[in-house]
Amino acid sequence: MFEAQEINAEHKDLIHDVAYDFYGQRMATCSSDQYVKVWDQNAEGKWILTSSWKAHSGSVWKVTWAHPEFGQVLATCSFDRTAAVWEEVVGETPGPSERGIRHWVRKTNLVDSRTSVTDVKFGPKSQGLQLATCSAEGIVRIYEAPDVMNLTQWTLQHEVPCKLPCSCISWNPSLSKNHPQMLAVGSDDANPINGGKVFIYEYSENSRRWIKLETLNSVLDPVHDIAFAPNLGRSFHILAVATKDVRIFNITPDNSDPSGVTKLDVQTVAQFDDHGCTVWRVCWNVIGTVLASSGDDGTVRMFKMNYVNSWKSVAIMKGDGSLAPNDGSKNLSNALTSISQTARYIKLGSIITPKEREASWH
Amino acid sequence: MNSKLEIVWTPHPDKFITWGSDICLYEVHPLKNNINTNIKLCNTNGANLISSNSNHPFIKCLDVHPKVDSDLLMAIGNLYGKVSLLSCGPSSGFDPQALTGKDLVPRHSRPCNAVLWNPVDNNVLAGCLDKYRSDHAVLLWDIIKFPPVNENNAAKLSMNTVQPAVELARPVAEYGISESAHSLGWFKSNSKQMVVGMNNKNIKLLDFRDPNKVVISNMTKAVYGVCVDPHNDKHLASYLENQTFIWDIRNFEKPIITLTHLKPVVKIEWCPTKYNLLGTLQKDSSCIILYDIQRTLVGNEEIEPSVLERSVLPGSPHNITSFSWHRSDESRFLTIALSGSIIDYTVFDRITLNWGATSSVVWTYGCKTMKYIQDNILNDISYKIKKRAKLEYGLKDEFWKNSDIADDDMLSNVWNWLYLSEQLVENNIFGDKDIVKNMYYKHPGVQSILKIDANTNKSELVTFNWADLGNPNCSGSVRIFKHEDRQRAMHLCSWDFESFTDEILEFVEHLEKDHAYTRAAAIAVFNLKVKLAIEILGKAPDHASDGHSLQIVAMALAGFCDDKNSTWKQFCSVLRTKLTDPYLKAMFSFLTADNYNYDNVLNENGMAVDDRVAFACLFLPDNKLHIYLKKLSDRLLEEGNLDGLLLTGTNADGIKLLQRYLDVTGDIQSTALLAVQAFSEEVSSHAAKHWVESYRNLLDTWQLWNERAKFDIMISSHRPNEKHSQQVYVSCNFCGKSISACIQGLNRPRGQFIRMGNAANNKLKVSSCPNCRKPLPRCAICLMHMGSKTESLNSDIENNKVLEFAHWFTWCQTCRHGGHASHMVHWFKEHSECPVTSCTCRCISIDSITSTMFTS
Structure with missing residues (x-):
């Protein structure tokens, strides 16, 4: 039942990021070897390397896909102090398949940072083509392509100073018009004296700038990754933070304040030190009900929401893909029963009525 | 005695050496049941002691010959300057050059600080010695070719203060008279050059083709642990107390990086399997700190590198005294503590991961591989x-x-x-x-249906005597409340029968068919038909409900007596708590209730919500009913239980x-x-x-x-009010008026294509503009006008069936040439350029997504 498949990545150095596209059918990887590689899944489900190119002159930290309605577009950021936007184009000379060779072209190089650019993320598609970067000097930059047909033109819309070196950034993916754009930024600053390491910013339509709404003061250790769960209509946002442990926060916005400034109610709903050491990455499944994390203990762990605010470890995989023994599966079945407990008895009466009438119709 | 304890991997991938007062050679085995291992290194590996040697008590430094052979050749430098060659392999017999046991002795006795084999020219061995007034600090031997003894100097050389009797093995080169050398490193790219930390004040780069000349040197007190990056000969590292320095020999004056630690450094070593990764060990600590040094070019200039620090706890129970990287296994090292406990540890590469929309989770495993799994094992709601x-x-x-x-x-x-x-x-x-x-x-909910209140719209109170209902043992009565709203609410709860009438029989029958015997019985009892309940339970097969034999329950029920002091009631009140079936529990709770207090029934969470609500509608007075429903709906809301829709x-x-x-x-x-x-x-x-x-x-x-x-x-x-606008309009080439409006009467255009010439319904075909009567564009392939019906030109089209879609008119978004869909598809199967003469547009490959779809 459980089997990890393998892809031969053949990067020459540590792979820093791997990103799926919107549909989960393409994948991009980036590495300290300064290369970016793009993989496509063929009809048999195998991943085929379709492009590989030297993208930067330093370690490439992150790679991310734009929504496909903007075309096949990637953004990368690097230790070489730049972020870049890439687009896949059809070559001028027809290839062997007579359809033209596709290759990736650098559309723009964003050179505003004076230090390593540590993360890059495209904004939600409802806001057009926006790109957020953050850098080791502690500045979040928001770029926008005013003309989505022309990816060579990007304007620097906002520079938001964070005071601490930034390591990661995450857009709130909510599609609701009621939620102003929101960004969470993490810092890998190691000094606890500098206070909380996660900041939440919101775009204020009135003042046309990004405002810091909240600092998560409970996170004092360096933060390596941060991820908003897909919102999918929930009344609150879920934020996962990778620091010395895995933390999950529920963030409930309250727009009732007359001044138009959103107030946030932030609750720590889970804290897992299962990794026992630094947590490196966190990411969510497509509906935000399961969180996966990776840590320096060389494992991938999964946490699932049983009930609101109640999270449990459900699976542990070793790096080589073998399933580590976990009592999680037991927890899982418990979780399932507890959800449907109140409905253990089928309301038979209500089933009978329609069935019977169905029979009489024929 | 020497209290230090060191560890080093040999070039043999499974063997390592520990040395302190003894030299011990171990071999690593995977931990399995059938192999006995002396010591456990980690969860998967153990090690066996192969040999040990305690003849060298004053050992100061050790290096293993880099050539992998059946025998391991070691050079050992001791406190008195003697460098001994020692073989410690499993087959100690064959030694063609008779090197084992050979001693290389300096002229004057003083501690030998370091010995190191040349990684390229494997026969060359270098030793570093402390200061002696008239002797050299760095000595170089060639273990195969000792230079011929020069006649003139023979006498002078044969004199030595350490072991006068032993003939000196002459060094091939010497350097640094009356200086002291602390540590050294060889370059991989140039076997003639080495770096030496000297005199507590500088690191010198020496070239032994001309030993009198120093290539470069710098001024620094950090002369300890000098080592050259195995992947980049331009970089070296050295340490002093609680600082580690990284040097670039092209710019040797200043260190490129200074790393400051909390405690004095004991050992540093570059990882041989990773780029730019330096491991360091500090005094009195049980962790190894790794520094990943990031360098980059901006333009052509190398900018200041930055360092990622990471501390690794191998799990040593005591403070680590030494560590050693494995020479070929990625990121693996051994640590040893003063207590002698050895840990084999592999540093996990930082794993990055992502979760795709196709439910697959991918993560990296080392530099070379990625792993992915499907998340269906989680049985998640997604x-x-x-x-x-x-x-x-x-x-x-x-x-x-x-x-x-x-x-x-x-x-x-x-x-x-x-x-x-x-x-x-x-x-x-x-x-x-x-x-x-x-x-x-x-969909009205129970709460909105119930318009009763205690004052104006009261329910009617009806009292039944149990005895009148055919329960001869009973003397008491039961109160029920009647109101048409209550009856409606019960309909919503699927109790679609008139209460207390025989309509219930039909309802109960359905429940029995679905084997819900206890529920049927409970509902019968709530409708005051105890006999019916007994019959139902009596009909139930054995063990229909988990654990209970329902016939026995029926028997108990038959003795129903509501007298407060009756044995039946007392027993049932006690024993009902032992029942597990919620409906049976509720049934007995109801029958044993005192003073019309039915809380035990109403709060029986195992019962379906609608049964509880229907029960409340029967037996609760108006005000209590409202309170109960409010409480229940609040609780269901809190739980997010959709059963609450019944109420709201x-x-x-x-x-x-x-x-x-x-x-x-x-x-x-x-x-x-x-x-x-x-x-x-x-x-x-x-x-x-x-x-x-x-x-x-x-x-x-x-x-x-x-x-x-x-x-x-x-x-x-x-939502009939929300209309979607048309996506494409077609207008005449000549008069510019829309022809869509005319076509719309026939077919509604949808999607990217305008449907023309509907094969099934072609009463009205438009092949010319309805306004100016000029013809519509032609298909580039068949040259028929848009709107005219064509027969398929290509009978070889798969399944040979003229699809409706084949007659749709379609065109390239870029060059705006086009024709019938089937003709276009056929053309582009073999061509990439537009079929129109002299148009070079590569219509089909313009959109990369299209080409993806075509190729897959």
Whole structure:
């Protein structure tokens, strides 16, 4: 039942990021070897390397896909102090398949940072083509392509100073018009004296700038990754933070304040030190009900929401893909029963009525 | 004695050496049951001692010959300057050069600080010695070719203060008279050069082809642990006390990086399997700190490097005294503590991971591989959502069909209840259906149906004597409340029979058919038909309900006596707590209740919500009924239990309940579908719009576009006011007037293509502009006008059937040439350029997504 498949990545150095596209059918990887590689899944489900190119002159930290309605577009950021936007184009000379060779072209190089650019993320598609970067000097930059047909033109819309070196950034993916754009930024600053390491910013339509709404003061250790769960209509946002442990926060916005400034109610709903050491990455499944994390203990762990605010470890995989023994599966079945407990008895009466009438119709 | 304890991997991948007062050679074995291992290194590996040697008590430094051979050749430098060659292999017999046991002795005795084999020219061995007035500090030997003894100097050389009797093995080169050397490193790219930390004040780069000349040197006190990056000869590292320095020999004056530690450094070593990774060990600590040195070029200039620090706890129980990287296994090292405990540890590469929309989780494993799995092992709600979406869950207008697809009790209940309440409204149970729909929203809930209150709209109190109902043992009575609203509410709870009449028989029969014997019996008892309940339980097969033999329960029930002091009542009150079936518990709670207090029944959570509500409608007085329903609906709302819709109905509270259900479960699908199907547009707030948008986006992510389109169609059937505009307009080339309007009467254009010449219905064909009567464009292949019907030119088209789609007119978005869809598809199977003469547009490959679709 459980089997990890393998892809031969053949990067020459540590792979820093791997990103799926919107549909989960393409994948991009980036590495300290300064290369970016793009993989496509063929009809048999195998991943085929379709492009590989030297993208930067330093370690490439992150790679991310734009929504496909903007075309096949990637953004990368690097230790070489730049972020870049890439687009896949059809070559001028027809290839062997007579359809033209596709290759990736650098559309723009964003050179505003004076230090390593540590993360890059495209904004939600409802806001057009926006790109957020953050850098080791502690500045979040928001770029926008005013003309989505022309990816060579990007304007620097906002520079938001964070005071601490930034390591990661995450857009709130909510599609609701009621939620102003929101960004969470993490810092890998190691000094606890500098206070909380996660900041939440919101775009204020009135003042046309990004405002810091909240600092998560409970996170004092360096933060390596941060991820908003897909919102999918929930009344609150879920934020996962990778620091010395895995933390999950529920963030409930309250727009009732007359001044138009959103107030946030932030609750720590889970804290897992299962990794026992630094947590490196966190990411969510497509509906935000399961969180996966990776840590320096060389494992991938999964946490699932049983009930609101109640999270449990459900699976542990070793790096080589073998399933580590976990009592999680037991927890899982418990979780399932507890959800449907109140409905253990089928309301038979209500089933009978329609069935019977169905029979009489024929 | 020497208290230090060091560890080093040999070039042999499974052997390592520890040395302190003894030299011990170990071999690593995987931990298995059949192999006995002396010491455990980690969870998977153990080690056996192969040999040990205690003849060298004053050992100061050690290096293993880099050549992998059956024998391991070691050079050992001791406190008195003697360098001994020692073989420690398993086969100690064959030694062609008779090197084992050979001693290389300096002229004057002083500690030998370091010995190191040349990594390229393997016969060359270098040693570093402390200061001696008239002797050299760095000595170089060639163990194969000792230079011939020079006649003139022979006498002078043979004198030595250490072992006068032993003939000196002459060094091939010497350097640094009356200086001291602390540590050294060889370069991989140039076997003639080495770096030496000297005199506590500089690191010198020496070239032994000209030993009198120093190539470069710098001024630094950090002369300890000098080592050259194995992947980059330009970089070296050295340490002093609690600082480590990284040097670039092209710019040797200043260190490029200074790393400051809390405690003095004991050892540093570059990782041989990783680029730019330096391991360091500090005094009195049990962790190894790794520094990943990041360098980059901006333009052509190398900018200041930065360092990623990472501390690794191998799990040593005591402070580590030394560590050693494995020479070929990625990121593996050994540590040793003063207690002698050895740990074999592999540093995990930082794993990065991502989760795709296709439910696959990918993560990296080392530099070379990635692993991915499907997340279906988790049995997550997302999996169910996808499965249901494919079965067109929630799109059926007959709600009960959705309940079959849902495959979940709570959701099935909801859809069934929606169906039930819809039927009740249609059948005018709550009065005229049009008025009801305006009054109560689409699906009225129990709370809105019950308009009774304690003052003006009172329920009628009816008292029954148990004895009159055929229970001869009883003397007491039971109170029930009657009101037409109560009766309606009970209909909503699926008790679709007149209470206390024989209509119940039909209802109970259905329950029995579904083997819900205890429920049937309980409902019979609640309708005061104890005899009926006994019959039902008597008919039940053995062990129909877990653990209970229902016949025995029937027997107990037969003795029903409501006298307070009767043995029956006393026993039942006690024993009912031992029952597990909630309906049996509720039944006995009801029969043993005192003073019309039915809390035990009402709070029996195992009972379905609608049965509890129906029970409350029978037996609770008006004010208590309202309180109870309020409490119950609040609790169900808190739990996000959709059964609460029965109470709230599809009003604003119902939306709140849906929101809570979504918050608890993440089931956006059912939430969005229920909001659209069951709630009227006025009630479903903007939250519902957000749900619909989110669900549509989810379906798109899964590429369930057809399902999404059907969902859209379903929504528009509920929201007739929302019209979607046309996507494409076609106008005449000559007069510029729209021809779409004319065609629209025939076919409604949808999607990217305008459908022309509908094969089935071609009463009216437009092949010329309806306004100016000029002909419409021609198909580039068959040269027929748009709108004219064509026979398929290519009978070899798969399945040889003229599809309707084949006659659609389509064109390239870029060059705006086109023709019949089938002709175009056929043309582009073999060509990449436009079929129109002299048009070089590569229509088919312009959009990379199209080409992806074609190739896959």
